[in-house]
Amino acid sequence: MFLSVSVFLSLIVVVVAFYYTQTNSAMPSLAAIRASNAAFFRSKPAPSSAVAANVPTAVFVGGTSGIGEGMALTYAEHTEGKSNIIIVGRNAAAAERIFASMPRLLLISNPNSQGTILSRYAKINYLVMSPGYSTLAERGEAAVVSVMAAGYGGKIDLNDLGLKKGYSPTYNDLMMESFAEQAPNITYIHAAPGFVRTSLGSSSPSPTLRVVSALLVSLARPLSVSQTECGEYMWNAVASTATKPGAWRIGSKGEDLGMKRYFGGEEQRRRVWEHTVEVMRTALATSGPETPKAEVQK
Numbered sequence: 001m002f003l004s005v006s007v008f009l010s011l012i013v014v015v016v017a018f019y020y021t022q023t024n025s026a027m028p029s030l031a032a033i034r035a036s037n038a039a040f041f042r043s044k045p046a047p048s049s050a051v052a053a054n055v056p057t058a059v060f061v062g063g064t065s066g067i068g069e070g071m072a073l074t075y076a077e078h079t080e081g082k083s084n085i086i087i088v089g090r091n092a093a094a095a096e097r098i099f100a101s102m103p104r105l106l107l108i109s110n111p112n113s114q115g116t117i118l119s120r121y122a123k124i125n126y127l128v129m130s131p132g133y134s135t136l137a138e139r140g141e142a143a144v145v146s147v148m149a150a151g152y153g154g155k156i157d158l159n160d161l162g163l164k165k166g167y168s169p170t171y172n173d174l175m176m177e178s179f180a181e182q183a184p185n186i187t188y189i190h191a192a193p194g195f196v197r198t199s200l201g202s203s204s205p206s207p208t209l210r211v212v213s214a215l216l217v218s219l220a221r222p223l224s225v226s227q228t229e230c231g232e233y234m235w236n237a238v239a240s241t242a243t244k245p246g247a248w249r250i251g252s253k254g255e256d257l258g259m260k261r262y263f264g265g266e267e268q269r270r271r272v273w274e275h276t277v278e279v280m281r282t283a284l285a286t287s288g289p290e291t292p293k294a295e296v297q298k
């Protein structure tokens with residue numbers, strides 16, 4: 001049993017190593033990407049005053065840990081505190097820890113409280129979705145980043161749009177395309193972050209997955225990146241790769257995947273959109289938005 005687990009893990013490491021070298025060999029170094037991201041944020045017009053309404057706003061759904069936290073921390077660093085950073089998540093204690101290191105932060109505990117965010121901030125410039133999805137004006141000032149698994153999908157089953165039998169990241173490709181059709185001035189990014197050292201595996205309800213994930217994280221450590229390194233790579237996508245509005249598929253260093261391992265199409269996009277609109281219409285007709293349970297503002 002132990003032998004087969006070891007063999008299985010070794011195989012995964014070899015595959016990840018192979019994929020890593022093949023996909024990223026032409027990418028600039030992390031230091032170069034960090035400098036390019038810093039230049040991107042410095043190039044933005046200086047806010048007319050430090051008043052909350054005049055500085056850019058970024059919302060991180062899933063920003064209390066992992067890749068969302070990494071992206072929030074790198075955004076705070078690059079904007080040097082001259083930004084509104086909003087974190088949506090359930091873990092208030094984790095948010096407090098991040099909160100302490102940032103000059104300005106609003107924590108909203110309930111993801112259904114988007115109305116509250118919009119009533120406080122005239123515009124959301126960046127929306128980062130690291131547990132799931134998206135929404136929002138002009139490129140250069142507005143982008144949606146959905147961190148999931150671009151390029152790791154397969155064909156979708158048009159007879160199973162309710163996802164009773166299975167899920168594929170292809171759905172996220174299709175939704176980014178549909179959102180881009182609805183709002184053609186906004187950049188929509190579906191990113192695959194690669195192998196990032198986060199609590200994703202260790203917080204799994206499955207004991208087997210927790211053990212395998214702990215083993216994998218230590219064995220493949222040289223091939224993985226920290227959450228703030230991943231944050232730089234994901235911001236690289238916003239700053240340097242996705243330079244035009246529309247739907248983008250992005251790899252682990254923020255590079256353009258183009259149509260690599262793409263399994264969507266026009267018919268699939270239309271059917272998934274129509275199904276999603278119908279599901280949302282039904283859900284909104286039967287339940288209104290919840291009131292936020294807790295808010296912390298600094």
Ligand SMILES: NC(=O)c1ccc[n+]([C@@H]2O[C@H](COP(=O)([O-])OP(=O)(O)OC[C@H]3O[C@@H](n4cnc5c(N)ncnc54)[C@H](OP(=O)(O)O)[C@@H]3O)[C@@H](O)[C@H]2O)c1
Binds near residue numbers: 064092
């Ligand atoms: N880590 C990797 O190597 C890796 C690789 C490929 C793809 N990905 C994808 O990247 C995304 C982020 O992964 P991660 O590693 O950053 O995960 P993570 O460390 O577990 O963080 C997930 C975040 O989502 C929040 N969250 C979960 N359910 C939520 C809900 N119902 N409402 C609001 N917030 C919720 C959690 O906050 P609260 O607990 O505070 O709610 C937490 O901040 C996932 O889609 C994952 O599949 C990750």
